Amino acid sequence: MGTDSRGKIQVRWTGAAGLEITKDxxxxxxDPYHSRLGKREAFFKTLVPRSQAIEEYLGTLPGExxxxxxxxxxxxxxxxxxxxxxxxxxxIVGSASLExxxxxxxxxxxxxxxxxxxxxxxxGQVTVTMIPSAHGLVAFGRVPxxxxxxxxxxxPLKARQYRHGxxxxxxxxxxxxxxxxxxxxxxxxxxxxxxxxxxxxMCVPGWKKTPGYCTRLPEILQPEVIIxxxxxxxxxxxxxxxxxPALPFQDMKGFLGRISQAAPRAEIRVPRxxxxxxx
Numbered sequence: 226m227g228t229d230s231r232g233k234i235q236v237r238w239t240g241a242a243g244l245e246i247t248k249d250x251x252x253x254x255x256d257p258y259h260s261r262l263g264k265r266e267a268f269f270k271t272l273v274p275r276s277q278a279i280e281e282y283l284g285t286l287p288g289e290x291x292x293x294x295x296x297x298x299x300x301x302x303x304x305x306x307x308x309x310x311x312x313x314x315x316x317i318v319g320s321a322s323l324e325x326x327x328x329x330x331x332x333x334x335x336x337x338x339x340x341x342x343x344x345x346x347x348x349g350q351v352t353v354t355m356i357p358s359a360h361g362l363v364a365f366g367r368v369p370x371x372x373x374x375x376x377x378x379x380x381p382l383k384a385r386q387y388r389h390g391x392x393x394x395x396x397x398x399x400x401x402x403x404x405x406x407x408x409x410x411x412x413x414x415x416x417x418x419x420x421x422x423x424x425x426x427m428c429v430p431g432w433k434k435t436p437g438y439c440t441r442l443p444e445i446l447q448p449e450v451i452i453x454x455x456x457x458x459x460x461x462x463x464x465x466x467x468x469x470p471a472l473p474f475q476d477m478k479g480f481l482g483r484i485s486q487a488a489p490r491a492e493i494r495v496p497r498x499x500x501x502x503x504x
Contacts, residue, residue: 233503234400235287236424238452238496240469241301241459242408244426245286248400251349252288255395255406256295256302257309264460271381272300274308278464283312285465287501291348294395295319296408297360298326298374300387301459310335318345318353322390325376339393342416350400355393356420361410361431361438396420402504405446408455411435417445424448424504429456430472432480439480443488450492450504451484453477457498469498 237245242256259282260275283290290313295303303323307330310317317323317335324336337345339355346352360368372388395406405422410431425448432438443451456477457469471477481493496502 234402236404236502236504237287237499238426238454239282240457240463240498242296242406242428242455244404244406244454246397246399246404247286247288248351249349250288251291251351252286253291253347253349253351253397253399254293254309255397256408257282257293258301258305258459260305261459261462262300262304267300267384267460271383272304272387273381274305276308279305279308280312281464283309285499291315292351292353293317294353294355294397294406295323296358296395296406297389297392298322298387299370299389300382300384302408303387307332315348316345318347318355318395320373320391320393322373322388325374326387328376329374329378329380329382344398352398354396354398354420356396356405357413357416358392358394358407358409359411359413360389360392361428362434363410363431366434396422405448407442410438412438412442414441414445417442420446422446422448424450424452426452426454427484429453429475429477429480432483433476439483440487443484443491448488448491450494451488452494452496452502453480453484454496463498465499467498 235247241258244255246253259278292315318337344352370388397404403422404424410428461470
């Protein structure tokens with residue numbers, strides 16, 4: 226897993242829970258969120274995707290956009306998906322709640338909804354398994370905005386209407402490498418039976434509120450590399466030339482110490498937004 230990029234898989238953390246995985250000039254996006262609405266806008270107004278920011282980001286892709294994966298439908302994971310869907314024709318994998326959102330935008334039938342924990346084939350010899358999971362306890366020790374997006378709602382929606390729907394960890398297999406994206410700091414241990422990965426992306430906010438998240442998750446999945454993410458303040462503007470400002474009060478030092486103890490043989494990489502990582 227060196228730094229020579231030839232023939233490698235390139236991964237970039239793009240802020241919030243966003244990941245970009247590229248191999249052979251084809252790019253998979255997971256939870257892309259580039260509107261980055263300010264706090265006042267996000268929590269006191271209706272939410273409108275920032276089309277220009279999304280288009281500018283898509284112009285930076287290192288490959289052709291081939292598929293999009295969505296772990297749950299909170300606004301910082303799903304707001305931009307309908308706008309992105311208008312710009313490519315590949316598959317979008319997510320929950321029934323995501324399909325409801327897409328239908329509200331007049332784009333029904335684009336979402337592949339897992340029936341269970343089956344493996345779904347994507348373009349470019351990529352597969353994804355949507356592992357049923359749980360949302361972390363973030364706001365005052367509670368799960369924010371639980372439930373599904375209302376299919377009879379009217380656009381634009383407020384933040385509280387972006388309910389999380391079914392929550393998944395996405396397991397992406399590409400080029401003999403396996404990546405698992407834990408987009409919220411929680412898990413369902415019984416659903417992880419038989420799953421392993423080479424690279425584990427772990428959401429940081431809320432890690433203290435889920436017993437076993439920093440210990441059992443690495444122990445079960447046995448990754449060679451652990452990458453903390455989703456620790457940026459996603460209400461702050463950002464582009465490919467900026468480092469994401471961090472959310473306060475996360476205790477990153479404590480988080481890193483805990484996962485180091487649980488997985489002493491794993492390499493831990495703390496990423497910078499938009500810096501390429503090669504595997």
